[in-house]
Amino acid sequence: MQNQSGKKQLIVITGPTAVGKTDLCIRLAKEFSTVILSADSRQFYQQMSIGTAKPGKEELAAVPHYFIGQLSIDAYYNVSMFEQQAMDLLDDLFQKHERIILTGGSGLYIDALCNGVDNFPDIDPEVRLKLKNDFAERGIEWLRDYLKQLDPEYYNIVDIHNPNRMTRAIEVCLATKKPYSQQRFGVKKTRPFEILRIALNRPREILFERIHQRTNAMIDEGLVEEVRSLLDYRHLNALNTVGYKEIFAYLDGEWTLEQAIEKIKTNTRRYAKRQITWFKRTPDYHWMHPDEYQNILDLIKQTCDA
RNA sequence: GGUACCAUAGCUCAGUAGGUAGAGCAACGGACUGAAAAUCCGUGUGUCCCUGGUUCGAUUCCGGGUGGUACCA
Numbered sequence: 001m002q003n004q005s006g007k008k009q010l011i012v013i014t015g016p017t018a019v020g021k022t023d024l025c026i027r028l029a030k031e032f033s034t035v036i037l038s039a040d041s042r043q044f045y046q047q048m049s050i051g052t053a054k055p056g057k058e059e060l061a062a063v064p065h066y067f068i069g070q071l072s073i074d075a076y077y078n079v080s081m082f083e084q085q086a087m088d089l090l091d092d093l094f095q096k097h098e099r100i101i102l103t104g105g106s107g108l109y110i111d112a113l114c115n116g117v118d119n120f121p122d123i124d125p126e127v128r129l130k131l132k133n134d135f136a137e138r139g140i141e142w143l144r145d146y147l148k149q150l151d152p153e154y155y156n157i158v159d160i161h162n163p164n165r166m167t168r169a170i171e172v173c174l175a176t177k178k179p180y181s182q183q184r185f186g187v188k189k190t191r192p193f194e195i196l197r198i199a200l201n202r203p204r205e206i207l208f209e210r211i212h213q214r215t216n217a218m219i220d221e222g223l224v225e226e227v228r229s230l231l232d233y234r235h236l237n238a239l240n241t242v243g244y245k246e247i248f249a250y251l252d253g254e255w256t257l258e259q260a261i262e263k264i265k266t267n268t269r270r271y272a273k274r275q276i277t278w279f280k281r282t283p284d285y286h287w288m289h290p291d292e293y294q295n296i297l298d299l300i301k302q303t304c305d306a
Numbered sequence: 307g308g309u310a311c312c313a314u315a316g317c318u319c320a321g322u323a324g325g326u327a328g329a330g331c332a333a334c335g336g337a338c339u340g341a342a343a344a345u346c347c348g349u350g351u352g353u354c355c356c357u358g359g360u361u362c363g364a365u366u367c368c369g370g371g372u373g374g375u376a377c378c379a
Contacts, residue, residue, distance in 0.1 A: 017343070042343055052343080078340030108342050117339045128341085159337070162346040168339090184339070242343045266332075271343050277336060 008094040008193040011300055013103040014039075014110055014279060015200030016272035018210045020290035022055050024200065025103045027293065028300070029063040034097045037086060038067040039104030039113065042241050047073040047233075050218050050226045051243035066093075073233050076125070083112040094193060099300070107278035114197070116189030123171045131167045146170055151179035196303050198296060199285040201276065211268045215243075219261060223247060242267040 013025050029036050038044070042052040046069040054068060066089060071077055086102075093100055102113065135143050143166045148155040150173040158165050169180040176183065202210070227247035233239055234248055243264050250260035279285055288296055 040343085041341095076340095079342080080340045082340090106342065108339075108344095112339075115339095120340065123340075159346055162338090164341060164345045165338080168341085172340090186339070237341050237344075240341075240344065244343090268343080269333090273334085274336095274338095275343085278338075278342090281336095281338090 008097070009099045009300075009303070010090070010114075010191075010193050010195045011099055011101045012110055012114065012195060012197045013101060013200065014105060014107070014198070014275075014285075015290075016207060016275045017105050017268060018053070018214050018272065019200045019202055019207060020210075021103050021105070021200060022053070022059065024290050024293070024296070025101050026055070026059050026063055028296070029101055031297065032097075032099050032101075032300075034099050034101060035064040035066065035093060037089070037100060037102045038065060039082070039086075039102055039106050039109040040067075041077075041104075041106040041109055042238065043068050043104070044071045044077060045069065045073050045075075045238050046071060047230060048226070048238065048241070048244070050221050050223045051241065051247075053214065053218070071238075073230065073238055074236055079108055079112045080117055080120070082109050083117055086113045090193065105275050107275060111282070114191070114195050116187075118183060118185050118187075120172050120183060121175050123175050127171050127174060128167065131170060135163055135167065143167065143170070147173075150174070151181050153179060154181035154184075157181075194303070195284075196300060197282065197284045197286065198299070199279045199287050200290045201287055202289060207272060208269055211272065212265055215261060215265050215268065218243065218264075219257075224250070224257070227251065242271055 011028070013021055013028070015021055025036050040052065042048055043054050044067060045052075048054075049069070055065060059065075060068065067082075067086070090100060102110065104110065131143075140161070140163060143163060144155070144160050147158070147166045147170050151169060154169050158169060160166065172180040172183065201207070223243065224247055227244055228251060230239060230244070231248070231251065234244075239245070239248075246255070246260040246263040246267065249255045249263075250257050255263065286299060288299075
């Protein structure tokens with residue numbers, strides 16, 4: 001079953017939201033009697049199920065899943081923690097499996113596991129909070145000036161319209177007392193396993209139709225109630241999420257339910273577009289249609305049995 | 307059936323004192339290293355309903371047609 005190098009294989013199955021990743025992965029996992037790791041930054045949260053289109057009970061029972069619902073809604077989490085935990089877990093799981101499936105739509109998380117991310121110290125949450133407040137009070141010019149002073153090199157390449165990017169750089173500078181740009185290496189880490197990257201896609205029109213249908217299904221399954229039960233946590237980052245923020249606006253009386261549903265569909269379409277843009281820049285992806293099961297199977301076997 | 311008003315981008319609409327047109331939303335393209343379903347940047351994609359007339363030139367003015375809306379019958 002192993003390839004020439006004797007390495008195990010991580011099969012990455014990604015693609016835009018609603019393309020059909022879950023169904024395909026369940027089928028593949030059964031075929032290879034293996035397990036599924038999720039790289040979906042919102043399905044991590046225990047209390048977010050309907051709105052994140054988590055795999056259903058039957059699916060979770062059929063194949064062991066990891067990184068689904070392992071976090072409480074108020075837990076802090078980041079991509080570096082994911083990299084570490086997933087690497088540790090893979091180390092263990094590859095003892096028993098030749099192939100393991102990684103699926104999900106969070107491109108940053110997938111890339112962190114495949115390529116690694118640079119090492120930065122943990123940042124005191126108070127620092128970020130203070131920067132956030134200062135920015136709200138003093139505006140983006142202040143943020144720019146601050147960054148320019150701490151790290152002129154990064155200032156020159158950063159998107160100076162993007163507060164999140166600049167805030168991140170500043171907090172690293174403050175925590176390390178060194179410019180952020182001098183700690184960004186972007187070196188690709190080598191992994192002790194082979195990685196096969198597959199990106200699923202469908203004609204745009206069809207994808208959008210699926211988003212439309214799936215959003216309606218979420219409402220039928222009780223999305224409004226799920227969101228209502230999370231009202232106390234609405235300020236948390238985890239809930240700054242398509243499908244949740246729109247329903248909050250409905251519960252606030254800002255939009256009708258119909259308006260909120262339309263907004264969810266629109267924002268989901270945009271999210272799907274951003275995902276596709278992200279995946280396109282990694283040339284390793286084999287772009288496949290989710291229905292090409294045999295071709296996907298052949299690709300996996302070919303890569304591994306070669 | 308009559309009268310009035312309307313017909314411009316995917317949608318809602320603005321505009322052109324006659325020189326082939328522009329906003330919002332949608333859409334499309336892009337960026338991305340601990341917030342990533344986040345955050346941010348860029349792009350107008352058009353038989354100006356059809357058809358005659360006037361004019362060097364009509365989306366714009368005039369006539370007719372078609373469709374829609376409102377009111378009157």
